[in-house]
Amino acid sequence: MDPTTSLPLVLPRTVRWGDCDPAGILYTPRVFDYMAEAVETWFRDIAGVAWMTLIRDGRHGAPTVHTSCDYRRPMAPDLRLAVTVELERIGRSSLTFRLLGDDAQGQRYFEGRLVSCLTDLKAGRAVPIPEPIRARAEAYLAVCRVD
Amino acid sequence: MDPTTSLPLVLPRTVRWGDCDPAGILYTPRVFDYMAEAVETWFRDIAGVAWMTLIRDGRHGAPTVHTSCDYRRPMAPDLRLAVTVELERIGRSSLTFRLLGDDAQGQRYFEGRLVSCLTDLKAGRAVPIPEPIRARAEAYLAVCRVD
Amino acid sequence: MDPTTSLPLVLPRTVRWGDCDPAGILYTPRVFDYMAEAVETWFRDIAGVAWMTLIRDGRHGAPTVHTSCDYRRPMAPDLRLAVTVELERIGRSSLTFRLLGDDAQGQRYFEGRLVSCLTDLKAGRAVPIPEPIRARAEAYLAVCRVD
Amino acid sequence: MDPTTSLPLVLPRTVRWGDCDPAGILYTPRVFDYMAEAVETWFRDIAGVAWMTLIRDGRHGAPTVHTSCDYRRPMAPDLRLAVTVELERIGRSSLTFRLLGDDAQGQRYFEGRLVSCLTDLKAGRAVPIPEPIRARAEAYLAVCRVD
Numbered sequence: 001m002d003p004t005t006s007l008p009l010v011l012p013r014t015v016r017w018g019d020c021d022p023a024g025i026l027y028t029p030r031v032f033d034y035m036a037e038a039v040e041t042w043f044r045d046i047a048g049v050a051w052m053t054l055i056r057d058g059r060h061g062a063p064t065v066h067t068s069c070d071y072r073r074p075m076a077p078d079l080r081l082a083v084t085v086e087l088e089r090i091g092r093s094s095l096t097f098r099l100l101g102d103d104a105q106g107q108r109y110f111e112g113r114l115v116s117c118l119t120d121l122k123a124g125r126a127v128p129i130p131e132p133i134r135a136r137a138e139a140y141l142a143v144c145r146v147d
Numbered sequence: 148m149d150p151t152t153s154l155p156l157v158l159p160r161t162v163r164w165g166d167c168d169p170a171g172i173l174y175t176p177r178v179f180d181y182m183a184e185a186v187e188t189w190f191r192d193i194a195g196v197a198w199m200t201l202i203r204d205g206r207h208g209a210p211t212v213h214t215s216c217d218y219r220r221p222m223a224p225d226l227r228l229a230v231t232v233e234l235e236r237i238g239r240s241s242l243t244f245r246l247l248g249d250d251a252q253g254q255r256y257f258e259g260r261l262v263s264c265l266t267d268l269k270a271g272r273a274v275p276i277p278e279p280i281r282a283r284a285e286a287y288l289a290v291c292r293v294d
Numbered sequence: 295m296d297p298t299t300s301l302p303l304v305l306p307r308t309v310r311w312g313d314c315d316p317a318g319i320l321y322t323p324r325v326f327d328y329m330a331e332a333v334e335t336w337f338r339d340i341a342g343v344a345w346m347t348l349i350r351d352g353r354h355g356a357p358t359v360h361t362s363c364d365y366r367r368p369m370a371p372d373l374r375l376a377v378t379v380e381l382e383r384i385g386r387s388s389l390t391f392r393l394l395g396d397d398a399q400g401q402r403y404f405e406g407r408l409v410s411c412l413t414d415l416k417a418g419r420a421v422p423i424p425e426p427i428r429a430r431a432e433a434y435l436a437v438c439r440v441d
Numbered sequence: 442m443d444p445t446t447s448l449p450l451v452l453p454r455t456v457r458w459g460d461c462d463p464a465g466i467l468y469t470p471r472v473f474d475y476m477a478e479a480v481e482t483w484f485r486d487i488a489g490v491a492w493m494t495l496i497r498d499g500r501h502g503a504p505t506v507h508t509s510c511d512y513r514r515p516m517a518p519d520l521r522l523a524v525t526v527e528l529e530r531i532g533r534s535s536l537t538f539r540l541l542g543d544d545a546q547g548q549r550y551f552e553g554r555l556v557s558c559l560t561d562l563k564a565g566r567a568v569p570i571p572e573p574i575r576a577r578a579e580a581y582l583a584v585c586r587v588d
Contacts, residue, residue: 017315017481017492018323018474022371023202023268024316024493028211029183032176033459040458044519051458052465052518055170064175068215074271077316077493078485121170124221164334164345164462165327165470169518171346171463180312187311191372198311199318199371224346224463225338317496317562322505323473330470349464358469362509368565415464418515 007143008086009046011038013101015079026075032067035099035112038083039064042097043116046085046140047133055121058130062116065094069112075101081109087141093118093126095137154290155233156193158185160248162226173222179214182246182259185230189244190263193232193287194280202268205277209263212241216259222248228256234288240265240273242284301437302380303340305332307395309373320369326361329393329406332377336391337410340379340434341427349415352424356410359388363406369395375403381435387412387420389431448584449527450487452479454542456520467516473508476540476553479524480505483538487526487581488574496562499571503557506535510553516542522550528582534559534567536578 013034021027043062044050054060075081081101089096094117101110118129129137160181168174190209191197201207222228228248236243241264248257265276276284307328315321337356338344348354369375375395383390388411395404412423423431454475462468484503485491495501516522522542530537535558542551559570570578 016478018321018477020316021311022199022314022316022318023208023210025208025210027183027312028214029176029179029312032179036174036176036459037457050519052169061170061172063170063172063221064218066215066217067175068213070213071211074210078491163331165330165468167463168458169461169463169465174459176459183312184310197372225344316493317502317504319502319504321477322508323470323477326470326473330468346463355464355466357464357466357515358512360509360511361469362507364507365505368504 007140008084009038009042011041011083011085013081013083015075015077015081017077020075020077024076028069028071031069031071031075031101031110031112034081034083034101034110035067035069035097035114036064038085038099039097039114039116042085042087042140043133047136049133059121060127060130061119061121062095063119064114065117066115067113069110071110073107073109075109079109080104086144087137088113088144090129090134090137090141092128095129154287155231156185156189158188158230158232160228160230162222162224162228164224167222167224171223175216175218178216178218178222178248178257178259181228181230181248181257182214182216182244182261183211185232185246186244186261186263189232189234189287190280194283196280206268207274207277208266208268209242210266211261212264213262214260216257218257220254220256222256226250226256233291234284235260235291237276237281237284237288239275242276301434302378303332303336305335305377305379307375307377309369309371309375311371314369314371318370322363322365325363325365325369325395325404325406328375328377328395328404329361329363329391329408330358332379332393333391333408333410336379336381337427341430343427353415354421354424355413355415356389357413358408359411360409361407363404365404366402369403373397373403380438381431382407382438384423384428384431384435386422389423448581449525450479450483452482452524452526454522454524456516456518456522458518461516461518465517469510469512472510472512472516472542472551472553475522475524475542475551476508476510476538476555477505479526479540480538480555480557483526483528483581484574488577490574500562501568501571502560502562503536504560505555506558507556508554510551512551514548514550516550520550521545527585528578529554529585531570531575531578531582533569536570 084100086098166177231247233245378394380392525541527539
């Protein structure tokens, strides 16, 4: 990973008109797009392996096996969020991410978790987290703990 | 609710090509569309109040305050699921749904939870579940317990 | 195709809460989900080849090369549409579909077109429409012309 | 509009994993999300009126009445696009946008059109484009013509 990147990873995200429902607030399934895209970016920019590379080169994937979200405040169009990607736990095959959505004033809008499981797509079976993903995840976890 | 409807509510759902990602399986955020649409149907067909009616007539809404999902098996295009809507708990303002996705052989693909909170949209505050939603939810809860 | 199916293909579609935006009407990009899913169903049920089979067996795909839509009336949650799939033209590599969204009273909500091009995915090049898709498309086109 | 903004409006957009389908390329309906979000941004940043403000203050909306897209090249995850928003035509009630998706080398991936119609949402009827939207659209059109 780029040594000048400030960690943990924080991604900007503007709530779009089309993400919102007739009540004028985020249609709640859309927060999982925000979360999954943040984890996708973590794999590409922090672990150094884009999901597309993962399936092409190693026949591996990183499907989500569990995810959850608590919604703290309603999110309206044009709200600018900072989505923070924390790594909470590294298992044999799984990575547990914590995703936080805050505005510029530090107000929290959502807090979620997403567990990715490194998987052999042909066999449909969990595999040990391959290098260099594991080493980079451990470095990232250390940073998250310090913060 | 229509007295001839068999309960609990079970909704058919075919996994679409466009719900799936380059790994050939359901892009995991999409399961929350399946779950939210099942709860939307529960409100309209069981509680007797479509969400659009709720916001137009009473300035109320039923936003999701918490949701989660465990993914048990990968879901591929054209998989035909039956999504069962169970009601687990009725609070002062909230309804906790359990959503199950099974195929025709009874194999489980996902199991999720979704908590809706009846809300005064102007004040942004939880309100007691209004009638007739509460009475119908209680009748439905009783059915789910028996099953 | 099942000889008892009434033709052309007409698919039911209910406008969902989550398909609509803060103006309370369909977020216009969603109509292309309706259209693409109708064409997906046409390939599976009329041409007899699901898209997943097409990419797995023959390394072929049927990507959209052009699409358009005219919106005739606003679509609100719970609107029940019948989406009619007409085949307008069969080219060397392409199939031009016309998609119509009507309610039970025959009022038109949208009218779109979608051109699928049979493609060799590795080479990234259009290929002649393979059998049995061509034969079935020709039979279907004849039916659409009579109607 | 900010006088230092270079015109026409060009928005960065990365193709996401979840925007792509099992063929590994953009699920074609998603391009309309890219296009609609670009037009949403144009209204907010160029015309100076966010869609949410439009429906709250004036009971107006800017629904799409027509849209189309030509797909020139397949789009894969992590492709970085620049989406250019050109204004082609200003009618009594409508604005016709041309949306271009190019990569950093100037290769074109898609070219679309989207016609927004300024509408009285209660009456469900087109209205003349209100100020200051019209004046700003005319200034923008002049810039697009020069370029």
